Every structure is written in C-alpha cells, then in structure tokens.
Amino acid sequence: SQTIHQWPATLVQPVGSPLSLECTVEGTSNPNLYWYRQAAGRGLQLLFYSVGIGQISSEVPQNLSASRPQDRQFILSSKKLLLSDSGFYLCAWSVMGVIINGYTFGSGTRLTVV
Amino acid sequence: GENVEQHPSTLSVQEGDSAVIKCTYSDSASNYFPWYKQELGKRPQLIIDIRSNVGEKKDQRIAVTLNKTAKHFSLHITETQPEDSAVYFCAASPSDTGRRALTFGSGTRLQVQP
Numbered sequence: 001s002q003t004i005h006q007w008p009a010t011l012v013q014p015v016g017s018p019l020s021l022e023c024t025v026e027g028t029s030n031p032n033l034y035w036y037r038q039a040a041g042r043g044l045q046l047l048f049y050s051v052g053i054g055q056i057s058s059e060v061p062q063n064l065s066a067s068r069p070q071d072r073q074f075i076l077s078s079k080k081l082l083l084s085d086s087g088f089y090l091c092a093w094s095v096m097g098v099i100i101n102g103y104t105f106g107s108g109t110r111l112t113v114v
Numbered sequence: 115g116e117n118v119e120q121h122p123s124t125l126s127v128q129e130g131d132s133a134v135i136k137c138t139y140s141d142s143a144s145n146y147f148p149w150y151k152q153e154l155g156k157r158p159q160l161i162i163d164i165r166s167n168v169g170e171k172k173d174q175r176i177a178v179t180l181n182k183t184a185k186h187f188s189l190h191i192t193e194t195q196p197e198d199s200a201v202y203f204c205a206a207s208p209s210d211t212g213r214r215a216l217t218f219g220s221g222t223r224l225q226v227q228p
Contacts, residue, residue, distance in 0.1 A: 032214050043220040044158070044203060051214055059215075090157060102148045103216065105157040 002027035006091045006106030013113055019064075019078040021109050023091030026072065031093040033074040034103065035066055038088040050074060086113045116141040118206050120219025127194050128227050135222045137204035138186040146207035147180060147187045148216070153200045161202075162189070194226045 006023045013019060025031050035047040046059045048066035056066050063082060067075045074091060088110050092103040117140040127133050139147075148163035164171045164178045164187065171178050175194075180187040191198055201223050205216040 034215060044218040046215050046217075049215045057215075102160040102163055103158075105159070107157050 002093075002104065004091065004093055004104055004106045006109060008109060009107065010110045011112070013081050013111065015083055015113055016080045019076070019081055019085070019111070021076040021089055021091075021111075023074045023076075023106055024072055025093045028093070028095070029071060031072065031095065033068060034092040034094075035074065035076050036090045036092065036105075038090060040087070044090070047076070081113045083113050086111055116144060116206055116208055116217040118204060118217050118219045120204050120222060122222060123220065124223045124225070126225045126227060129194060129196060131194055133189075133191045133194050133198070133224055133226075135189045135202055135204070135224070136186060137188070137206075137219050138184075139206040139217075140185070141206070141208065142182075142185060144206040144208060147178070148205050149178060149189050150203045150205065150218075151200045152203065152221075158203060191224075194224075196226050196228050199224055199226045 003026045032051055034049045036044045037047055038044050047064060048056055048058055050056050050068045053068055053071055063080060064076060064078050088108050090108045091106040094103050118137055120137045125133055145166040149161050150158035151161045152158040162173050162176050162178050164180050166182055169180055175192045177190040178187060189202060201221045203221050204219040207216055
C-alpha cells in the first residue's frame with residue numbers, strides 16, 4: 001500500500017534562518033506531489049506542485065522554493081525565513097493521470113518562525 | 115483560474131440534526147469534487163468525492179450533491195455526532211488540460227453540540 005512520510009513534525013526556526021522540509025512517498029511510481037500551507041485557522045494554500053522529476057510549478061511568488069530530486073521525494077526550502085512563513089505545511093500526493101484523484105496528505109509540519 | 119467559495123465558515127448543530135455545507139466553483143470544466151475532514155492538529159482526510167458524470171453520491175450518513183449547471187456542490191451530514199466536529203474543506207479539480215492541482219474552499223468549522 002502507499003504511504004507518505006513528512007518530517008519533521010514540528011520546527012521552531014529564527015527569522016532569517018534556512019528551511020528544509022522533506023516528503024517521501026512509498027508504494028507508487030510517478031506520483032503528482034504537492035506542497036500546501038495552512039495558516040492558523042485558515043484554508044489550504046497551494047505552494048508548489050510537481051508532475052515529474054525536476055518539474056516544479058510555483059503557485060505563489062515568495063521566498064520558498066521546491067525541488068524534486070527523485071521520483072518520490074519532494075523538498076520544500078527557504079534560504080531566509082520570514083515571520084509570515086509560520087504555518088502548518090502539508091505534503092500530498094495523488095495518482096498520476098489525466099483526471100485528478102483525491103490527495104493523500106502527509107501528517108504535516110508545524111513551523112513557527114520566531 | 116479556478117475559484118472555490120465555501121459557506122458557511124462556521125456551523126453549530128445539535129447532535130442528531132443534519133448539517134449542510136455548500137460550495138460554488140468558477141471553472142465550468144472542473145470535473146472532480148472531493149470533500150476533506152480535518153480534525154484539530156491533524157491532516158485533512160478524504161471523506162467523500164463526486165465526479166461530474168454523477169449528480170449525487172452517498173456513503174452512510176454522508177452525501178454529496180452536484181449541480182453542474184449552477185456550478186455548486188454540497189455536503190450533507192445526517193444524524194450528526196460529536197465526532198463529526200471538525201473543519202470540512204471542499205475542493206474542485208481543474209480541467210484535464212489545466213494545472214494538476216485541487217483548489218480548496220476556505221473551510222467550514224462544524225461543531226456538534228451533545
């Protein structure tokens with residue numbers, strides 16, 4: 001069966017520090033991969049998605065970047081964190097295909113920038 | 115791009131009553147509409163979905179209806195229980211040639227009073 005792993009679960013980082021969040025998927029090939037951010041009490045904002053290795057689509061211009069170095073690995077990064085980067089970061093995957101199926105979300109990373 | 119509006123933002127019902135959450139979407143080519151439930155501090159989980167070739171789908175106490183002409187879809191929960199308390203998100207998929215990512219509504223916080 002397919003599983004998605006996301007780490008770390010919680011993170012407290014100072015303003016201006018770098019960030020690296022990792023997500024890996026097991027049990028499937030060629031997944032669509034996604035990074036979403038959820039501010040406290042708010043909805044789900046799409047940050048990046050990827051339909052293949054090295055293919056990244058950015059939804060919101062900001063100081064974050066994403067990379068997909070391997071088929072089932074998706075990394076979210078920042079060179080210098082801002083206070084506004086605080087939030088709940090969720091990785092998700094879906095089956096590759098013409099029609100989107102439901103996502104499966106990872107357990108999330110709660111990031112607090114201080 | 116796609117825009118999904120969700121109402122109400124908060125909903126309080128008595129245990130045993132029904133709850134209805136409504137969403138509208140803007141892209142007439144959208145063809146897949148999932149609903150997610152997110153408990154406090156947890157990841158969103160898919161609870162039910164519907165495709166554009168179906169008008170209604172039911173799974174025990176949960177049902178979803180879709181009106182493609184009016185571009186709206188709704189989640190119906192009958193005989194609500196305290197464990198139904200959570201935030202619910204609707205979402206819509208893009209057209210087959212659009213971006214491969216779901217657009218989410220802003221969420222509805224459902225509180226079931228015992």
